[in-house]
Amino acid sequence: MTDAPSALPWRRAVVTGGAGFLGSHLCEHLLNAEVEVDCVDNLLSGSRENIAHLSGRPGFRYVERDVSAPDVREALPGPYDLVLHFACPASPADYLRHPLETLDVGSLGTRNMLGLAERDGARFLLASTSEVYGDPLVHPQREDYWGNVNPVGPRSVYDESKRFAEALVTAHVGDRGADAGIVRLFNTYGPRMRALDGRAVPTFVCQALAGEPLTVAGDGNQTRSLCYVDDTVDGILRVAASRSVRPVNIGGTDEVTVHEIALRVVELTGSASPIEFVARPTDDPQRRRPDTTLARELLGWTPHVPWEEGIKQTIAYFAARPSAPPDPRG
Numbered sequence: 001m002t003d004a005p006s007a008l009p010w011r012r013a014v015v016t017g018g019a020g021f022l023g024s025h026l027c028e029h030l031l032n033a034e035v036e037v038d039c040v041d042n043l044l045s046g047s048r049e050n051i052a053h054l055s056g057r058p059g060f061r062y063v064e065r066d067v068s069a070p071d072v073r074e075a076l077p078g079p080y081d082l083v084l085h086f087a088c089p090a091s092p093a094d095y096l097r098h099p100l101e102t103l104d105v106g107s108l109g110t111r112n113m114l115g116l117a118e119r120d121g122a123r124f125l126l127a128s129t130s131e132v133y134g135d136p137l138v139h140p141q142r143e144d145y146w147g148n149v150n151p152v153g154p155r156s157v158y159d160e161s162k163r164f165a166e167a168l169v170t171a172h173v174g175d176r177g178a179d180a181g182i183v184r185l186f187n188t189y190g191p192r193m194r195a196l197d198g199r200a201v202p203t204f205v206c207q208a209l210a211g212e213p214l215t216v217a218g219d220g221n222q223t224r225s226l227c228y229v230d231d232t233v234d235g236i237l238r239v240a241a242s243r244s245v246r247p248v249n250i251g252g253t254d255e256v257t258v259h260e261i262a263l264r265v266v267e268l269t270g271s272a273s274p275i276e277f278v279a280r281p282t283d284d285p286q287r288r289r290p291d292t293t294l295a296r297e298l299l300g301w302t303p304h305v306p307w308e309e310g311i312k313q314t315i316a317y318f319a320a321r322p323s324a325p326p327d328p329r330g
Contacts, residue, residue: 016084017040017046017086022233023087027060041062063076079120085127095155107168135283166247170245181245181248186249187225189229200258201226206318208265214265214275223289224261226254228305253292
């Protein structure tokens with residue numbers, strides 16, 4: 001676990017996308033710090049299972065709503081002092097299947113939640129992504145890098161949704177004096193990810209536990225910088241508690257190839273699964289590593305959970321699930 005303080009400066013928060021992988025961890029962390037939480041999700045890519053353990057806890061309320069709908073604020077009377085906007089299909093499998101909904105949540109959904117924060121005088125934080133840098137030509141990626149994004153490629157619905165959402169937040173800060181920030185997240189992993197959702201870690205873990213070949217895209221030399229969910233949540237809440245209106249990168253600093261991730265998963269599961277190389281998706285980024293100088297200097301944030309420990313926790317989560325494939329370790 002991270003060393004973030006247990007006491008947080010808010011009394012009541014709304015978390016959009018709260019039944020998703022990352023959103024559910026945010027809800028749990030806030031509740032543990034005695035912050036009341038309204039969890040908003042339309043279950044497009046989230047799951048009630050992720051928040052089942054929170055149901056019935058004092059201060060927790062689940063609201064099944066689409067944040068892109070014009071009447072969503074009527075279902076959220078508040079008042080709130082924190083709005084965390086994390087609603088959005090985040091895995092390739094989801095945003096490719098729901099392209100228009102992905103664009104809507106970045107535009108209409110962000111506008112609605114900014115309005116909610118403005119109504120209550122709340123701090124607003126947008127969950128953005130390393131995808132705003134596209135297939136970067138600058139390495140590592142600093143917050144002042146504008147990116148290299150294909151605006152009409154297959155990934156554009158996600159990339160441009162987030163880029164537009166960042167523009168909306170920036171406009172509200174400049175035009176209306178909003179107390180709003182942006183956090184750009186890099187390759188978060190951990191328990192409650194969905195199996196085989198198109199992201200490397202859950203795909204590799206589930207394949208290894210089932211004894212199936214691990215499908216590595218291309219030659220596997222493209223890099224990622226993984227960050228365990230506990231560290232990511234710590235960084236998010238530090239950005240939220242700051243007065244920063246600038247985008248802040250939150251992500252791991254250990255850059256590894258996708259092939260190396262697959263090999264480590266095989267080793268840690270004890271699987272005999274082979275590696276199988278498959279076609280690489282269009283516009284798949286070649287290199288991905290954040291420059292986290294700003295997070296370190298502004299917020300005192302650095303990731304603490306070692307890669308091996310984080311992946312072991314993730315493996316244990318999938319191995320314990322009733323629907324999980326058999327564990328090759330017996």
